[in-house]
Amino acid sequence: MTDQLLTVTEAAERLRTSPSGLRWQIHQGTAPKSAKIGGRRMFRESDVEAFIAAAFSDQ
Template identity: 65%
Template sequence: MNSLLTLDETAEQLRKSPAQLRWMIHCGTAPNSAKIGGRRMFRVTDIEAYIEAAFASSAA
């Protein structure tokens, strides 16, 4: 099972403020997430894939 992170934990991983991450979600540029029990949650694997994709696109 994948580990889940909250919005605040994910923002810390991405070196963003929680407000910046909320804006990214609004714009559709954030890692995949889901609302579980009323809280926005992110899978660690989705965050890792998001970071890898960012490095891949900047290297191209």
């Protein structure tokens, strides 16, 4: 089974932030793992979900 790829806008919606906020996190190195595919920044759905789970496990 393959992960769905999410755009910056879609990942930002999942993370409840703005696309510009997510771009700032990418710049700072604090965003979920991503890659440029076809000239676009893409996130694997599982990486975004793991990022959210890790945020809750650190509490």
